[in-house]
Amino acid sequence: MRTSYTISAIGHAAVLLWSVWSLAARPLTISASDSLPVDIVTATEFSQITKGMKSAPQTEAPKPLVEKVAEAKPVEDTSAKLVEKKEVKAARETPPSPEVKPVEEKPKEPKQAEAKVDPIAEALTKEDPKHQPKKAEAKPQPPTPPKKPAPPAPKFDPKQVEALLDKRNASRLAAAGETLNSNPGLGLPNGQATQLSQSELDALRARLRELWNPPLAPSDPEELVVVVEVKFRPDGTVEGQPRVLSSGRTPMAAAARDSAVRALLRGQPFTMLRREHYDLWKDIEIKFDPREMIRG
Amino acid sequence: MMSLSVSLTRRKVMALGAGVAAGAIGTLPVERALAVLKLDVTQGNVQPVPIAIPEFIAVATQDPALGRNISQIIGANLQRSGLFAPIDPAAFIEKFTTIDTLPRFPDWRLINAQALVTGRVTQGEGRLKAEFRLWDVFAGQQLHGQQYTTTADNWRRIAHIISDAIYERLTGDKGYFDSRVVFVDESGPKERRIKRLALMDQDGANVRYLTRGDDLVLTPRFSSSADTITYMSYGQGDPRVYLMNIETGQREIVSNFPGMTFSPRFSPDSQRVIFSLQRGGNSNLFVMDLRSKATTRLTDTQVIDTAPSYSPDGSHICFESDRGGKQQIYVMAADGGGAQRISFGDGVYSTPVWSPRGDYIAFTKQAEGRFAIGIMRTDGSGERILTEGYHNEGPTWCPNGRVIMFFRDPGGNAGPGLFTVDVTGRNEQPVKTPSYASDPSWSPLLQ
Numbered sequence: 001m002r003t004s005y006t007i008s009a010i011g012h013a014a015v016l017l018w019s020v021w022s023l024a025a026r027p028l029t030i031s032a033s034d035s036l037p038v039d040i041v042t043a044t045e046f047s048q049i050t051k052g053m054k055s056a057p058q059t060e061a062p063k064p065l066v067e068k069v070a071e072a073k074p075v076e077d078t079s080a081k082l083v084e085k086k087e088v089k090a091a092r093e094t095p096p097s098p099e100v101k102p103v104e105e106k107p108k109e110p111k112q113a114e115a116k117v118d119p120i121a122e123a124l125t126k127e128d129p130k131h132q133p134k135k136a137e138a139k140p141q142p143p144t145p146p147k148k149p150a151p152p153a154p155k156f157d158p159k160q161v162e163a164l165l166d167k168r169n170a171s172r173l174a175a176a177g178e179t180l181n182s183n184p185g186l187g188l189p190n191g192q193a194t195q196l197s198q199s200e201l202d203a204l205r206a207r208l209r210e211l212w213n214p215p216l217a218p219s220d221p222e223e224l225v226v227v228v229e230v231k232f233r234p235d236g237t238v239e240g241q242p243r244v245l246s247s248g249r250t251p252m253a254a255a256a257r258d259s260a261v262r263a264l265l266r267g268q269p270f271t272m273l274r275r276e277h278y279d280l281w282k283d284i285e286i287k288f289d290p291r292e293m294i295r296g
Numbered sequence: 297m298m299s300l301s302v303s304l305t306r307r308k309v310m311a312l313g314a315g316v317a318a319g320a321i322g323t324l325p326v327e328r329a330l331a332v333l334k335l336d337v338t339q340g341n342v343q344p345v346p347i348a349i350p351e352f353i354a355v356a357t358q359d360p361a362l363g364r365n366i367s368q369i370i371g372a373n374l375q376r377s378g379l380f381a382p383i384d385p386a387a388f389i390e391k392f393t394t395i396d397t398l399p400r401f402p403d404w405r406l407i408n409a410q411a412l413v414t415g416r417v418t419q420g421e422g423r424l425k426a427e428f429r430l431w432d433v434f435a436g437q438q439l440h441g442q443q444y445t446t447t448a449d450n451w452r453r454i455a456h457i458i459s460d461a462i463y464e465r466l467t468g469d470k471g472y473f474d475s476r477v478v479f480v481d482e483s484g485p486k487e488r489r490i491k492r493l494a495l496m497d498q499d500g501a502n503v504r505y506l507t508r509g510d511d512l513v514l515t516p517r518f519s520s521s522a523d524t525i526t527y528m529s530y531g532q533g534d535p536r537v538y539l540m541n542i543e544t545g546q547r548e549i550v551s552n553f554p555g556m557t558f559s560p561r562f563s564p565d566s567q568r569v570i571f572s573l574q575r576g577g578n579s580n581l582f583v584m585d586l587r588s589k590a591t592t593r594l595t596d597t598q599v600i601d602t603a604p605s606y607s608p609d610g611s612h613i614c615f616e617s618d619r620g621g622k623q624q625i626y627v628m629a630a631d632g633g634g635a636q637r638i639s640f641g642d643g644v645y646s647t648p649v650w651s652p653r654g655d656y657i658a659f660t661k662q663a664e665g666r667f668a669i670g671i672m673r674t675d676g677s678g679e680r681i682l683t684e685g686y687h688n689e690g691p692t693w694c695p696n697g698r699v700i701m702f703f704r705d706p707g708g709n710a711g712p713g714l715f716t717v718d719v720t721g722r723n724e725q726p727v728k729t730p731s732y733a734s735d736p737s738w739s740p741l742l743q
Contacts, residue, residue, distance in 0.1 A: 204335065205335060205336075205337055208337045208340075209337060209340060209341070210341060211341075212340035213340055213341055213342075213410075214340045215466070215467045215469070216342065241435070250468065251468045251469070253468065254465075254468060255465065255467055255469075256468065258432060258439065262410060262432065262435065263340070265434040265435055281333060283332050283333065284333045284334070284335055285333065285334045285335070286334075286335045286337060287334070288340070289337070290340060291338075292339065293339060293342070
């Protein structure tokens with residue numbers, strides 16, 4: 001009994017030690033990168049959120065537009081004309097039934113050889129040294145075009161691109177939901193179908209990094225940190241003067257402020273910010289912090 | 297198999313943990329997004345700022361080129377600092393006839409000028425009036441405007457003062473252009489080199505000789521009032537420490553007691569002079585009150601303590617000593633005692649000089665036959681070598697503590713020359729002197 005206790009105790013201790021050691025030996029390394037906002041939504045929630053119309057009047061309690069009671073489906077373009085869904089009909093009423101042609105009747109090999117003109121095979125036979133002299137004997141003119149040219153490929157005529165365009169009017173499917181609601185709404189307040197992507201922010205940061213020329217003092221870097229609130233116009237230019245939120249009375253702070261504002265003014269228009277996300281980037285608070293540069 | 301499943305489980309747990317953390321972080325921006333989006337920029341560029349300095353408008357000046365000369369001096373000063381890149385005047389689109397109207401900013405944005413300096417210099421009745429405006433081209437506003445009046449022969453100083461004003465407004469740091477340098481001018485063949493004390497503007501202009509070259513002179517140092525220097529001179533007999541008023545040329549001997557005195561330096565208040573006194577095979581540090589002539593011993597050792605330098609607040613002294621076997625840098629309180637060694641690198645450290653900012657100590661470091669100029673924090677950490685090669689020596693700080701001047705002797709038949717390097721070590725430049733030059737000492741900003 002005692003022996004088993006001892007063995008058990010030693011065993012547990014060993015496992016514990018091993019786990020502690022192995023955890024300590026491999027510390028979790030976290031690469032420094034920006035966090036990506038992640039939110040888990042169900043498909044139903046997503047479609048609920050995205051159902052909205054920008055030009056709609058604001059209501060107290062916004063409800064999604066519902067024109068048809070059905071299972072929820074996302075709406076791509078709410079401004080398009082509403083049409084009833086038509087049944088898709090194939091061009092031929094009755095497709096040829098495969099049973100008509102019995103499999104046994106098909107003389108496969110000869111038919112294939114005759115019907116399909118394989119340009120590669122033909123070229124190969126032409127180039128075949130065995131066949132060439134024969135052909136030369138039979139017909140004295142060497143540049144004879146092949147008797148049976150390959151079926152002409154559909155030609156692309158750039159002048160008739162228009163013919164390829166879909167001339168039907170834009171249409172959309174009815175917005176479906178559990179209960180009917182004929183009033184178009186602005187969408188739900190917690191809707192987030194359009195999020196400013198991380199790459200847009202990174203591109204903005206990279207541009208500012210190119211433009212920003214901070215004053216670098218050998219010491220006292222605290223006062224060099226500048227927070228600027230900047231309002232953008234939809235075309236990416238800065239509206240008015242960027243507002244400096246950090247306060248500092250020293251000449252160093254003034255120089256730091258100017259350098260941050262100058263970077264913003266020099267960089268406009270910031271075309272990497274996409275217009276469809278304007279609501280999100282129309283007002284950005286940017287913190288310019290050169291201390292990392294000074295510490296090197 | 298067992299261990300695999302365990303590690304998998306652990307990894308899953310970690311992934312789950314990370315996921316939870318990401319979720320927790322992820323919810324924050326959503327809430328903030330309703331208010332305002334936030335962005336951090338922690339890196340910028342260290343390129344010099346492009347600045348346009350058109351010719352100053354000259355009104356009734358005797359020298360028609362005065363306007364151009366002033367703008368050229370300003371441009372040269374700013375360029376030498378390494379922080380600014382003056383734009384070639386040939387690229388300028390707008391020509392100024394007055395400085396009282398707004399510049400056409402789009403013209404200046406087009407040539408990518410970030411700052412613009414416009415100025416006017418007016419002469420009348422022997423006086424010179426200089427005005428300037430500093431513009432932020434992209435913000436389209438005036439950052440600074442000032443006017444100065446002086447005598448006509450002082451026009452170079454006006455250019456330096458304007459340079460300082462621009463530098464201060466754009467970097468936030470005090471400038472250093474309106475300052476002078478005293479150095480030892482060396483001429484003649486190597487065997488019979490004549491050494492004279494000389495004074496010049498920090499850009500190498502206006503050289504003036506303070507001694508005739510009869511005596512050997514070494515280690516001139518400025519007082520904080522920039523009108524007095526202390527130096528060591530070999531006349532007849534032992535080397536002595538002297539004081540000299542550079543305006544009047546008046547000289548006086550500081551220490552008149554037996555033994556060789558050398559390596560003098562003023563205290564920050566210029567009331568005292570600290571120096572080394574050699575007796576026998578060792579030397580110790582002493583300080584003398586210039587009014588009462590009372591001398592106080594600071595160290596009492598059987599080794600060589602020398603090259604003392606005060607911290608800008610006057611509370612501490614750094615000096616070199618071989619008390620540990622070879623020359624190293626030590627720091628102690630200004631009234632002596634309790635010296636702490638701060639240099640621990642390979643090689644020999646000498647000529648420590650405390651920065652006027654108080655943050656760094658500059659030094660000469662000798663290792664493997666090479667002489668380097670470097671800086672370290674006052675506790676000895678963060679040692680950084682700024683320049684290295686055969687015989688660099690004698691660092692001296694510019695008034696704002698961002699640039700160091702030193703002398704370099706290439707060896708052979710050539711003589712030493714003066715150089716400047718900034719505290720990053722990126723921007724090293726020669727200083728033009730009429731002849732060979734050594735032992736520079738940078739004055740504080742002129743009053």
